[in-house]
Amino acid sequence: MKSRLNPRKTPRQERSAVTCAAILEAAARILETSGSERLTTNHVAALAGVSVGTLYQYFPAKEAILAELVRQMRQEMLADFVSAARDAEGKGLAHAVDAMVAASLRHHLRRPALAQALEREELELKLDTETVALKADMRDLVIAALRDHGIDQPERTAFDLMSLSRGIVDAAVRAGERDFDDLQARLRRAVAGYLGIAA
Structure with missing residues (x-):
């Protein structure tokens, strides 16, 4: 395979x-x-x-074509997360949440139907080491942002927040939602609520 x-x-x-x-x-x-x-x-x-x-x-x-498209999507997502982490440096947790939430949705804004299709295909493909590493790098950026803001158990919190975000976004996109400004606001409220900060 x-x-x-x-x-x-x-x-x-x-x-x-x-x-x-x-x-x-x-x-x-x-x-x-x-x-x-x-x-x-x-x-x-x-x-x-x-x-x-x-x-x-x-x-x-x-399958190789699909895997390459998934790799490209994850590379773009990682670049979005790196940009968000830089933007959040030296700013408060609320700003970091805004930046990371926006980064997590940006690939849907570029080509929503393609993003949805690739995320569905990714579940069927056995991820290669490069794609696994890209996803781990995104997770590490979230962990670092949480650690920088003094959040307890940043690894577990990052796992929960990324799972929460993926669940909300996947369900919304599958339901045909295309108002990503509204989805971003709702996702931000969910993340802020989990972290106990003002939405």
Whole structure:
């Protein structure tokens, strides 16, 4: 299974990078409009404007395409969390909560249907070590922010807050919600309530 989740080769030349990006974007568009049921290597190749043989030079199976899209999503999320942690430095806990809550939703704001599809697919895929590490890095940033503000048991609290946030967001997105400003306000109230700070 591991070989089916990893790209065959990493594009090194610009032309190869463009081809690989076109394949991933085609797969993302199929996920957004038709769901994973319509995601086949033939469909992806046709939409990307490449042959199936070219696609297989980079990805051995559709699972490798999905895994790469999940990795990209988690890399973007980690960058959002790093930015939020920097923004919160030297400021109060309420500001840190605002920054982290906003970071946790940003990928949904970019491409809501894709984010929802990838999070669903991630549950079915066996996570590779890079994706596991990306998620651990996000958790560590939350732990560090909680520790900096004197929160007891920051590891357990981070676990609870991330689980709480994931549950609320997953349920809201599955229900078809697209008002992410309202969702962010509700999520902030839930996190603030857990931490016992003013919403």
